Amino acid sequence: MKPQSESFRDEFEVIKLHYVEKLSKQVRDIRTKWHLFKKYQVKRELIENIYSNVHKISGSAGVFGCGAVGDIAAGLEIELKWIMEHEATLSIDEESTILRHIESLMHEVDVAMERRVIRHQDSSPPDQTQVPP
Numbered sequence: 001m002k003p004q005s006e007s008f009r010d011e012f013e014v015i016k017l018h019y020v021e022k023l024s025k026q027v028r029d030i031r032t033k034w035h036l037f038k039k040y041q042v043k044r045e046l047i048e049n050i051y052s053n054v055h056k057i058s059g060s061a062g063v064f065g066c067g068a069v070g071d072i073a074a075g076l077e078i079e080l081k082w083i084m085e086h087e088a089t090l091s092i093d094e095e096s097t098i099l100r101h102i103e104s105l106m107h108e109v110d111v112a113m114e115r116r117v118i119r120h121q122d123s124s125p126p127d128q129t130q131v132p133p
Contacts, residue, residue: 017116019064024113026053027106034102038095044087051080057105069108076101 030053037046054077061070079098083090090098 013116016064019060020066020109020113020116023057023061023066023069024109026057027102027109030054031102031106034099038090044084047080047084051077051084054080066108066112069105069112072101072105072108076105 030050033046033050037043037050054073058070058073058077061073
């Protein structure tokens with residue numbers, strides 16, 4: 001029988017894996033919404049939704065061992081907040097900068113996903129099936 005602390009660690013690793021899987025979808029949704037915002041730039045609720053999602057990622061990523069994701073999200077959050085407060089039309093450079101942040105966020109989520117999957121596979125019990133002699 002596993003010690004309770006080891007069992008908790010195993011369960012938390014599974015929770016982290018599920019978090020990163022969900023995070024991957026969230027970041028891809030953010031990218032899609034950003035492209036829609038760029039296309040129309042009049043949908044305040046769209047940029048508010050993007051900001052809200054990035055804010056949540058910024059606050060939660062570190063708890064689940066994704067510090068780099070949280071750091072990138074925090075920088076993106078600041079930029080999105082500026083857009084919301086100023087309601088300005090963005091220059092091509094500003095749009096490109098935000099898209100680069102989103103792409104960096106996606107990359108870091110993919111890296112975190114890969115790490116979690118590998119760690120989860122390494123901690124899974126070995127296959128118990130017997131090979132006949």
